[in-house]
Amino acid sequence: MSWHCASRPVIGNLWLGSMLTLMALMVLASTVVNGHAPISNQKDQGKKYTGAGTTSNLRNIVIGRCYHYMSLYPDTGDKNCTDIWQELIDAVQKKDPCKISEEDYTRLSLVSAQTIPCDKTLLWSRTNDLVHRYTKATQNFITLEDTFLGFLFNGLMWCGKPLRPGMNFKSCPAWNECDKNSISSFWKMASAAFARSSCGVVNVMLNGSADGDIARKESILRTVEIPNMDPARVSEVKLWVIDDIQGEDKNSCDSKSLLELKQYIEEHNLKYSCIDNYRPVQALQCADNPDHAACNRCNYH
Ligand code: APR
Numbered sequence: 001m002s003w004h005c006a007s008r009p010v011i012g013n014l015w016l017g018s019m020l021t022l023m024a025l026m027v028l029a030s031t032v033v034n035g036h037a038p039i040s041n042q043k044d045q046g047k048k049y050t051g052a053g054t055t056s057n058l059r060n061i062v063i064g065r066c067y068h069y070m071s072l073y074p075d076t077g078d079k080n081c082t083d084i085w086q087e088l089i090d091a092v093q094k095k096d097p098c099k100i101s102e103e104d105y106t107r108l109s110l111v112s113a114q115t116i117p118c119d120k121t122l123l124w125s126r127t128n129d130l131v132h133r134y135t136k137a138t139q140n141f142i143t144l145e146d147t148f149l150g151f152l153f154n155g156l157m158w159c160g161k162p163l164r165p166g167m168n169f170k171s172c173p174a175w176n177e178c179d180k181n182s183i184s185s186f187w188k189m190a191s192a193a194f195a196r197s198s199c200g201v202v203n204v205m206l207n208g209s210a211d212g213d214i215a216r217k218e219s220i221l222r223t224v225e226i227p228n229m230d231p232a233r234v235s236e237v238k239l240w241v242i243d244d245i246q247g248e249d250k251n252s253c254d255s256k257s258l259l260e261l262k263q264y265i266e267e268h269n270l271k272y273s274c275i276d277n278y279r280p281v282q283a284l285q286c287a288d289n290p291d292h293a294a295c296n297r298c299n300y301h
C-alpha cells in the first residue's frame with residue numbers, strides 16, 4: 001500500500017511529462033504541415049521597416065490605372081487588370097519583404113508585356129521631374145513611367161508579410177534598407193525589361209547641374225539599363241546633358257564624368273553620342289523662365 005502510495009506521484013510525473021512531449025510534437029507537426037509561423041518567425045510579423053507602408057486602396061488604384069491606361073492608349077491591347085493585380089499579390093504575399101527577387105516578378109512582367117516602338121525610349125538619371133514634364137508636353141518619347149507597367153505602379157508602395165496573406169499597411173522596407181526588397185526588385189525588373197525591349201536610338205536625359213557623377217555608380221541607368229540593352233537592336237545611346245536653367249553648368253559632354261560614362265557605354269558594345277542642353281528640352285524650361293538669357297532665340301545652341 002505504502003509502495004503504491006509512494007509511487008503514485010512518480011507515475012503521475014512520467015504521465016504528465018509524456019503528455020507534454022506528445023503535445024509539443026503535435027504542435028511542431030502542425031507547424032510543418034500547415035505552414036504556421038514558428039515562434040521565432042512570428043516575431044518578424046511585427047517588424048517595423050523605415051519605409052512607408054503599402055499604399056491605401058492599392059488594389060483599386062492599380063486596377064483603376066490599368067483600365068485608364070488602356071483607354072488612353074488603345075494599342076496596349078486587352079490586358080486583364082484583375083490578373084495583373086493577382087500577379088503582384090502572388091509575387092510578394094506570405095514572403096519576407098526583404099527577400100523578394102526580380103524573378104519573383106517574372107509573371108507580372110509577362111502579363112504586362114508591351115512593345116516599345118524604336119527610337120522612342122527615353123531613359124534618365126537625376127532628372128525625374130524634368131523628364132516627365134517633357135514627355136507629358138511632347139508625347140514624342142516614352143520613359144519607363146509612361147509604359148504600362150511603370151504607369152501602373154509609379155509612386156506606390158507595397159510589401160507583404162512573412163508567411164501570412166495580405167499586405168503590410170504599416171511599413172515596408174525603404175529602397176536601400178535591404179538588398180532585395182519588394183520595391184527595388186520591382187523597379188530593377190521593370191527597368192531591365194524596358195531596356196531589353198528598346199531599339200533604335202535610345203535617348204538619356206541627364207542633369208548637368210547636379211553635383212558629383214552625372215549618373216551615380218549604383219544608379220539604375222548604369223547597373224540595370226545600360227547592361228540590358230541589346231547592341232544588335234540599339235543603334236545608338238544618345239545622352240542629353242541638361243543644365244537647370246537657373247543653375248550652374250557643372251557637367252557637359254566634354255567633362256570627365258561624361259567621358260567616363262561614354263567609356264562604360266562603349267564597353268557594353270553600344271554606340272554613343274552626346275548633346276548639351278538639347279533645344280526642345282530647353283524650350284520647355286523657357287516656358288517657365290521666358291526672360292532668361294538662354295531663352296533668347298539668338299542664344300540657342
Ligand atoms: N535610394 C532611394 N531611391 C532610389 C535609389 C536609392 N539608392 N536608387 C533609385 N532610387 C529610385 C528613387 O525613386 C529615385 O527617385 O529611383 C529614382 C531615380 O534615381 P536616380 O539616381 O535619379 O536615377 P537612376 O537610379 O538611374 O534611375 C532612373 O531607372 O527608373 C528607371 O528608366 C528609369 O532611366 C530611368 C532610371
